Amino acid sequence: MADLSNIIHILPTMKSGADLFSALEVLPEYDEVIRETEVPVRLMALSDLYRIYVPSKMSLEIYSKMYLALLRSLQKKGTKLAVQQKNQNYKGMLQQEYSGIMGGSDSFTIIGASGIGKSSAISRAITLITENRVIEVENPYTKIIPCICVQCPFDSSVKGMLLEILRKVDEMIDSKYYENALRARTTTDMLIGNVSQVALNHIGLLVVDEIQNVCNSKNGKSLVGMLTQLINNSGISICMVGTPESAVFFEQAVQLARRSLGLRYDVMEYGTDFRNFCEIVFSYQYVKQKTEITDGIMEWLYEHTSGNVSVVVSLIHDAQEIAILSGKEVLNLEALNEAYQKRLSMLHGFIHMEQKKQTSKLKKKVSVTVTDVRTSAEEKHSGDFTIAGLVEDAKTENGDIVQLLKVYMPVVEVAV
Known part of the structure; x- marks a missing residue:
């Protein structure tokens, strides 16, 4: 049994440097003898390629960000403020008026191109941080799930997301929150209070994958608003994972942008x-x-x-x-x-x-003097040019744009 007052010792020791790299790496066993076996055996073993995980700078940053976010979230549980928030959530479910006592800005994003290994890095980080176990706390007795991963519904349904969180909690600690919510036909407003209470008691870090689904849905802003309310009413950390198109959505308004500060990655460079x-x-x-x-x-x-x-x-x-x-x-x-x-x-x-x-390379801006146009232009601008740049230079030097263009391309003058 653990004690929330000594929270830093509940989690495994935070790794860094070479130790972290080695712990994250996954290299399946390989014996060259297999190359001499039968075709079906080799084809089955070939799938081991998809199990390979080679850590990168992205992996190390994601691990550190998630570890610290989980630690901040767990530190809030069992405090006087958390007890006050539980009482407030209970009143909110009865009166349909919620107020966030705990508050917090513990949300962040992990945005990157599809296929660069975001989900794999998150999965490996969670495995190291949580060691795939549920934390049992003695005083007061409760079970805490260090990390829960859910997927953003394709239609950004707020109720669908809330019910999925309850279902995941039931799956981990053998509770009946999801079943009770379905039986009571709970409304979305009541579900927010219910999930806030469950998150405050049992969840450390919530990871919402495929967050780009909010971009093309009319319910997108409602879903992000619900996640914001969940942070304020439970104090948990929320990590939103998506592709670059989700960044455009979050940049639309300051209340969205401030909730989406985090990590951003692109495909690997050749190096x-x-x-x-x-x-x-x-x-x-x-x-x-x-x-x-x-x-x-x-x-x-x-x-x-x-x-x-x-x-x-x-x-x-x-x-x-x-x-x-x-x-x-x-x-x-x-x-x-x-x-x-x-x-x-x-x-x-x-x-x-x-x-x-x-x-692709940026076009070089051309800067020429118009006096002795032909020789000067040829000496200084034998590379790329833009017509807009030539026009600007001609205006600056009071030169003849036609003469300047003739240096770079065939020009036919037609009498009108």
């Missing part, structure tokens, strides 16, 4: 981390002929995945599957390209857009 990830995944080979990864293969993988780690894993997995089924039994560029063309055709448009975004 040491990406190369290390490719080397690890590529080493799990189940084809008969083993090959070593080269710089050319790593560059090809980056060009055809835009640095999205989930696409890299899928590409290497499918390339080996095709090589085994076709009898070629080798993981090389030919196999990778065949997998890219046959299995990832639906992603080609997204990958090309990412490539264009990463490789």
Whole structure:
């Protein structure tokens, strides 16, 4: 039994540096002998590629953010303020008038492109922080679930979200909150008070995944408003996880923006981390002929995945599957390209857009003097130019824009 007065010792010791990296890493067992086994055995073992987890800077930041958020949330439980909030929530359920005594700004977001490993990083962080156990507190006796993960409903239904939270709590501590709410046909207003009370008693950190669903729903702002009220009435920390489109939604108003400060990530850049990830995944080979990864293969993988780690894993997995089924039994560029063309055709448009975004360069602004236009322009601006920039320079120097344009492109003058 734990005591809330000594809350910092309830959670496992916070890790950092090399210890944290090692604890987060997941590398399934691999024996090269498997390359000589039968085809069905190798195809089944090939799915181990999806179990590989190589930590990155994102993983370390997410772990630290979630650990501290959970610690702040647990510190509020058992305090005098928490008892006052329980009484206030009970009155609120009767009178339908809620007021947040505990308050708090303990919400944050984790926003990043789809497939970069946000959910995997969160899952690994939760496993380390909570050790997959429910905390039993002696004084006063209660069971606390360190972290609960729910998914934002596709229609952003407030009632649906509240009921899902109760169902998850029942699943973890064998209670009957969800069943009682259904039997009583509780209204949404009463559910908010009920869930606030349950969260105050039993929940440390609430993770709401797929929060981008609020963007295209008429109930989006209502759902975020409900989460804000839940924070104020329970004092728990709430983590909202979504894709970049959700950031546009939260930036619409200050009351939304202040609730969404947090972490933001993009696909991996081509560098040491990406190369290390490719080397690890590529080493799990189940084809008969083993090959070593080269710089050319790593560059090809980056060009055809835009640095999205989930696409890299899928590409290497499918390339080996095709090589085994076709009898070629080798993981090389030919196999990778065949997998890219046959299995990832639906992603080609997204990958090309990412490539264009990463490789595009800003046009250089042209600055010229109009005196001796032809020689001066050729000497200073042999690279990119914009017509708008040339027009601006012509205005500044009182020059002839037609003469300036002739330096860069064919110009035909027509008498009117």
